[in-house]
Amino acid sequence: MAKVLVIAEHLDGQLNASTARTVSAAQALSPEAIDVAVLASEPDAVAAEAARIAGVSRVLTVANAANAHPVAQMLAPQVARLADGYSHVFLPSTTFGKDLAPCVAALLGVAQVSDLMAVESAHVFKRPIYAGNAVVTVEAPVDQAVVATIRTASWPEAAQGDAAPVEAASIEVELPTHTRFIGLAQAKSDRPDLQGAKRVVSGGRGVGSKENFEIIYKLADRLGAAVGASRAAVDAGYVPNELQVGQTGKIIAPELYVAIGISGAIQHLTGIKDAGTIVAINKDPDAAIFEIADIGLVGDLFALLPELEAAL
The missing domain is CATH 3.40.50.620 (HUPs)
Incomplete structure (x- = not known):
């Protein structure tokens, strides 16, 4: 047994x-x-x-x-x-x-x-x-x-x-002396932890810049969600790598996943296969993200997100 x-x-x-x-x-x-x-x-x-x-x-x-x-x-x-x-x-x-x-x-x-x-x-x-x-x-x-x-x-x-x-539990074991904890460099945020969050809003290369990524943060705060990103957005320097979702980032399973300006590369889709409801916003109607999205909206994210925020 x-x-x-x-x-x-x-x-x-x-x-x-x-x-x-x-x-x-x-x-x-x-x-x-x-x-x-x-x-x-x-x-x-x-x-x-x-x-x-x-x-x-x-x-x-x-x-x-x-x-x-x-x-x-x-x-x-x-x-x-x-x-x-x-x-x-x-x-x-x-x-x-x-x-x-x-x-x-x-x-x-x-x-x-x-x-x-x-x-x-x-x-x-x-x-x-x-x-x-x-x-x-x-x-x-x-x-x-x-x-x-x-x-x-x-x-x-x-x-x-x-x-x-x-x-x-009483344990008698000799601990190694060759390893020491020196410090922890960790980003501080009031948002939920990405790996355990029930709602996640992610941005991709389509967001365009680090400054434009503020629109992702604003929507996430409206939803009480964690913020994620595609590898393309991380590689472009829009956000730090601890926000990366995907095969070489974090594998997550939120109840709601909102993908904004993300094309849907296989590396990224691997990280969200077990998400509950996937919402995709992208101006390219042929983007691969729409193949797995439960809800898809084709359009300019910079026009759609302000409308969505107003509705919220």
């Missing part, structure tokens, strides 16, 4: 929604138990949030000053020690999970399964390849622990349930 350990992602004392999506993937295994591990300097607040996720059997907290920042080289030895007795270790396929999972897999001496999007059985999974244009079935060895990152865009957030018990 499967027993799953989910590694919680959190920042500034708040649990990331990717954790609830990872729990959904764990539930697909119909496991004996799903435990969530919270590694932090002060894990209690995050642990209380994790305990309310439906399907969680218990929450394990690991309090250590070295866990104040999510540095994979510090967290991995602790996770590897915690993993003893578990058949599966699941992490979200976010920047956090992609950084940490390979280190954990290496310490456990197993191969990692990446971007798990469907569960066929306890050791058989589906994952996308070729920018999401094909799906491959992979089988992990049955005699080893499975360390996997979960494609969070493919899984819904697990519901809220009764609070699971929270237990402090």
Whole structure:
């Protein structure tokens, strides 16, 4: 019977929604138990949030000053020690999970399964390849622990349930001395986080300039949405690269995705395949974005967006 350990992602004392999506993937295994591990300097607040996720059997907290920042080289030895007795270790396929999972897999001496999007059985999974244009079935060895990152865009957030018990885990492990946290350079914004937002407004090359991108920010603020961009807009210097959506950017699954001035290159479409409702505004009626859009509007964005804002 499967027993799953989910590694919680959190920042500034708040649990990331990717954790609830990872729990959904764990539930697909119909496991004996799903435990969530919270590694932090002060894990209690995050642990209380994790305990309310439906399907969680218990929450394990690991309090250590070295866990104040999510540095994979510090967290991995602790996770590897915690993993003893578990058949599966699941992490979200976010920047956090992609950084940490390979280190954990290496310490456990197993191969990692990446971007798990469907569960066929306890050791058989589906994952996308070729920018999401094909799906491959992979089988992990049955005699080893499975360390996997979960494609969070493919899984819904697990519901809220009764609070699971929270237990402090005691881990004795030697942490490396060759890695130190120096600082975090992070853009500050009052808008929702792009990777977890329920609404996203993105701009592309058609917006024309960094100055013109203000029209995207204004619409996003009207909708209470996060802001994204195509790779073309990032490469042109309109916005910083942390806003890039697509194969080489962020893979997202908002309830509403508004693509403005985006042609719909396959690299970009890969990042929004699991979005709920896709709205596209583009002056080119043959733009590829219209092939996947639920709602498409052909026209000049600089004329249409002021009208849309006025209506809102």
